[in-house]
Amino acid sequence: xxxxxxxxxxxxxxxxxxxxxxxxxxxxxxxxxxxxxxxxxxxxxxxxxxxxxxxxxxxxxxxxxxxxxxxxxxxxxxxxxxxxxxxxxxxxxxxxxxxxxxxxxxxxxxxxxxxxxxxxxxxxxxxxxxxxxxxxxxxxxxxxxxxxxxxxxxxxxxxxxxxxxxxxxxxxxxxxxxxxxxxxxxxxxxxxxxxxxxxxxxxxxxxxxxxxxxxxxxxxxxxxxxxxxxxxxxxxxxxxxxxxxxxxxxxxxxxxxxxxxxxxxxxxxxxxxxxxxxxxxxxxxxxxxxxxxxxxxxxxxxxxxxxxxxxxxx
Numbered sequence: 001x002x003x004x005x006x007x008x009x010x011x012x013x014x015x016x017x018x019x020x021x022x023x024x025x026x027x028x029x030x031x032x033x034x035x036x037x038x039x040x041x042x043x044x045x046x047x048x049x050x051x052x053x054x055x056x057x058x059x060x061x062x063x064x065x066x067x068x069x070x071x072x073x074x075x076x077x078x079x080x081x082x083x084x085x086x087x088x089x090x091x092x093x094x095x096x097x098x099x100x101x102x103x104x105x106x107x108x109x110x111x112x113x114x115x116x117x118x119x120x121x122x123x124x125x126x127x128x129x130x131x132x133x134x135x136x137x138x139x140x141x142x143x144x145x146x147x148x149x150x151x152x153x154x155x156x157x158x159x160x161x162x163x164x165x166x167x168x169x170x171x172x173x174x175x176x177x178x179x180x181x182x183x184x185x186x187x188x189x190x191x192x193x194x195x196x197x198x199x200x201x202x203x204x205x206x207x208x209x210x211x212x213x214x215x216x217x218x219x220x221x222x223x224x225x226x227x228x229x230x231x232x233x234x235x236x237x238x239x240x241x242x243x244x245x246x247x248x249x250x251x252x253x254x255x256x257x258x259x260x261x262x263x264x265x266x267x268x269x270x271x272x273x274x275x276x277x278x279x280x281x282x283x284x285x286x287x288x289x290x291x292x293x294x295x296x297x298x299x300x301x302x303x304x305x306x307x308x309x310x311x312x313x314x
Contacts, residue, residue, distance in 0.1 A: 002126065006065040015059030019044070019051050023063065029151035043067040069126040069150060073118065075104050080116035085143065085295055090287045091156075092121070092131070092146040095297040098274050102135045102144075117146060127153050133160055134167070134229055139249075142169070142279025143297040152287035159284060160229070168281035169224040169234060170213070170299060172306060173243040174255055177220045180211040183237040187230040196250055197232040199240045206230040208237045216310045218258035219246065235275055246306070248275040261313050268309040276303055 006027065014022045020039060024032040038044050039053045045064045046057055057063065083095040094113075101108040104115070117130045124130040124146070131147040133156045145165075147153035159165050188203025190196035197203075207227035214221045220243070224234055235251050238244055244252020246269060256269050283294045299307075 002069040004065060004067050004069065008063050010057050010059055010061040010063065012059045014057070016056055018054050019046065019057050019063075020053040022057055023065075026063075027065075029154055031150075031154045031157070034150065034154070038065060038067050073114065073125045073127070073130045075112075075114050075118060075130075076110065077118035077122065078111060078115035079119050080111065082116050082120055084120075085297060088148075090148050090152040092117075092148060093282065093295045094144050094146065096136055096141060096144055096279075098139045098141050098300065098302070101138045102132060103129065113144075121148065123148065126150070133157060134165075136279060137232065137235075137275070137277075139274035140277045140279065141297075141300045141303075143282045143295060144279070145282060145284065147287070149287075155287040156284065163227055164285065166281070166283040167226050167229075167279060169226070170278045170280050170303070171210075171222045171224055171234060171238065172246045172276040172303070172310070173220050173222060173238050174218070174246060174252065174258070175220065175243045176215050176218065177210075177212055177222075177243065180209075180222075183208045183210070183241065185237075185240070187233060187236050197230070197236050199236060204228075204230055206233050206237065208234060217313065218261060219310060221307065221310070234277060246276040247272040248277075249273070251275075265309040265313040268306055272302065272306055274302075276306060278303055 008026050010022060014025060020032060020036050023035045036053050042050050043066055046061050084092060085095055086093040096113065101112045104110065104112050114130045117124050127147060127150060131153060133145050133147055136142060136144060145156065147156050184207045185199050186201060186203035187197050187206045188200040190198040205228065209225045211223045212220060213223050226233060235245055235248055239251040244255055246256050257266055278299055280297050283292060286293045
């Protein structure tokens with residue numbers, strides 16, 4: 001476990017501000033929630049006295065932090081293979097396969113990406129969500145970023161919140177689109193089916209941009225970029241414009257097989273048992289280098305096979 005010992009003097013411009021706010025400004029590499037947790041258990045002192053997070057501090061006060069980064073992830077490490085595209089001291093970039101759940105939860109308490117990451121790097125036990133910054137659905141493949149330190153986690157979570165992390169996807173949808181465009185509406189929990197999401201006025205704003213890579217006779221191959229990252233966002237948005245993703249078991253089910261397609265394509269689509277969605281591109285500012293980095297993950301074999309079948313049918 002990593003020990004953290006910090007000391008600072010409250011500058012004039014922060015005098016009169018509450019303790020947690022002052023510390024989050026003086027030590028921006030730690031999240032405000034993490035700082036609040038240290039204050040709560042008495043690991044932060046002001047002039048050698050314990051303060052509450054809302055207590056104001058004065059110019060010239062001496063603040064000390066003496067804490068240890070404890071394990072916040074209680075899940076077990078499991079020897080699950082990971083396709084690591086890149087790793088350094090601050091980040092791990094992986095290409096997630098289909099069928100791998102990201103976080104343990106109801107019905108998936110083990111055999112998840114979290115369990116795999118804890119086996120890959122034991123230090124991730126002390127990072128929230130084992131360093132996972134964003135998620136992909138179980139059967140969506142592609143590129144993900146993992147933070148290896150508290151500092152990089154705090155930085156990347158804020159970058160994601162500020163929409164500074166660029167994520168691109170490839171998808172094959174039902175129907176032929178005329179042109180690219182943008183879908184912007186609110187996505188929230190489905191009113192009757194709690195396992196689904198839906199476009200709803202009670203949801204959170206979601207923005208999806210899409211461009212056509214190629215039109216086929218009954219299907220369209222898309223490049224998609226997200227501004228936001230709502231649950232099932234691309235899947236819900238494509239279904240909302242009556243163009244569900246091929247193979248999606250939750251949205252647009254039984255609409256994938258179109259009349260008049262060749263037997264080989266029909267068989268390929270029939271056997272495609274997940275949404276044809278892949279996160280292929282990731283661009284972000286590196287937490288310590290402070291420069292843009294760019295990673296790609298090639299299409300998985302099942303989508304390559306599907307595209308080949310579409311080309312033959314076209």
